[in-house]
Amino acid sequence: MRPGSAPARGRSTISGGYTEQMAAFHVTAAPLDVQAVAGLVTRDSDGAVATFVGLVRDHNAGRAVRWLDYEAFAPLAVKTFEQIAGEAAAQWPDTRLAIHHRTGRVAIGEASVAIAAASPHRGHAFAACRYAIERVKQIAPIWKHEHFEGGEVWIEGATADPADDTARAAALERACT
Amino acid sequence: MHVNIRLFARLRELAGAAELARQLPEGSSAHDAWNTLVAEFPAMKDYGGSISCAVNEEYSRLSTLLRNGDEVAFLPPVSGG
Numbered sequence: 001m002r003p004g005s006a007p008a009r010g011r012s013t014i015s016g017g018y019t020e021q022m023a024a025f026h027v028t029a030a031p032l033d034v035q036a037v038a039g040l041v042t043r044d045s046d047g048a049v050a051t052f053v054g055l056v057r058d059h060n061a062g063r064a065v066r067w068l069d070y071e072a073f074a075p076l077a078v079k080t081f082e083q084i085a086g087e088a089a090a091q092w093p094d095t096r097l098a099i100h101h102r103t104g105r106v107a108i109g110e111a112s113v114a115i116a117a118a119s120p121h122r123g124h125a126f127a128a129c130r131y132a133i134e135r136v137k138q139i140a141p142i143w144k145h146e147h148f149e150g151g152e153v154w155i156e157g158a159t160a161d162p163a164d165d166t167a168r169a170a171a172l173e174r175a176c177t
Numbered sequence: 178m179h180v181n182i183r184l185f186a187r188l189r190e191l192a193g194a195a196e197l198a199r200q201l202p203e204g205s206s207a208h209d210a211w212n213t214l215v216a217e218f219p220a221m222k223d224y225g226g227s228i229s230c231a232v233n234e235e236y237s238r239l240s241t242l243l244r245n246g247d248e249v250a251f252l253p254p255v256s257g258g
Contacts, residue, residue: 054258071186072257073250075234101257113258133258141231141250142257143186154187155256160229162236 024098025081027074027142031110032100038116041096048122050129054113056106060155063148070103070112073141077101083162084135088117091172092124097132101142131175138167178203178245180210186253188228191220207232207249208239214251227254 024040038049056068085097098116106112113136117128136142139162144155161167182197189195192214201210207230215221229252232241243249 070257071189073183073185073231073234073252076231076236076250077257079234080236137255137258139255140257141185141229141252141255143253144256145186154190154253156187156227156254157256158254159227160236160252160255 023078024096025078025085026100027072027077027103028100029102029104032102032112032114034111034114034116037098037100037114038118040098041116041118043118045094045120046118046125047120048125049116049118050122050125051117052113052115052129052133053111054133056108056110056112058108060146060148063146063150065108066147066149067108068106068112069145069147070101070106071143071145072101072103074103076141080140080162081136084132084139087135087168088128088131091131092119092128095119095124095128097128099132099136101136101140103142127175131171134171134174135168138164138171178205178243180205180243180246181248182210182214183248183250185250188221188224188251188253191218201243205243206239207237207241207243210243210249211239211251224251224253228252229255 034051034053038051042049058065081099088097096118100114102112115129115132117125119125138158139160146153146155180201184192230237230239231250233248
């Protein structure tokens with residue numbers, strides 16, 4: 001997946017520290033900028049760009065969360081994002097994804113992940129965006145270390161298996177309902 | 178043969194290190210590397226049914242045979258997003 005070759009519409013509104021050379025698939029300790037992420041994949045033939053921003057919330061499983069520390073196996077995470085984008089492009093032709101994920105300490109209310117899905121059609125943009133976050137949660141080699149009032153705990157979700165078609169089908173179903 | 182083992186999240190904490198260099202017999206698989214880790218760090222045993230592994234930064238099956246100089250990473254269940 002590559003950002004569109006035509007000039008992106010959103011470039012003039014790019015804010016923060018991002019540059020136009022920023023990769024579509026990225027793991028970073030720096031704050032995320034969803035507007036810039038959208039600008040990486042949007043081109044003149046698109047009718048829609050759907051974005052998703054995951055936030056660190058102040059509670060989880062009855063615990064008062066103070067902050068999250070994210071750890072990633074960055075090179076494999078980037079390859080995983082590329083795989084997810086390839087899956088989405090196969091499912092929704094002409095749809096492009098950008099996925100950026102934070103590492104390190106992320107405060108309550110800050111963005112942990114930013115995803116943009118651009119497409120000529122809004123239906124495909126929405127679906128691809130939802131699919132991408134479901135797949136990130138399933139297979140990206142990234143971990144939350146939750147610091148809460150009174151302790152800390154590693155959050156452990158799914159066993160990552162990019163070749164698991166059952167998980168992939170579940171993500172697709174969530175994206176399309 | 179010589180392999181580099183990389184560990185993440187709670188596995189890293191259980192080992193007290195993010196990277197370990199180990200000698201394994203020729204013909205060892207990623208699963209064999211995992212078994213040597215469990216022998217060394219028994220608390221990792223609970224993860225036997227739930228880890229993923231990556232060889233040279235690519236997701237791989239535990240049955241993958243390792244070669245001299247390979248890097249094998251063991252990943253506890255993930256929680257990104």
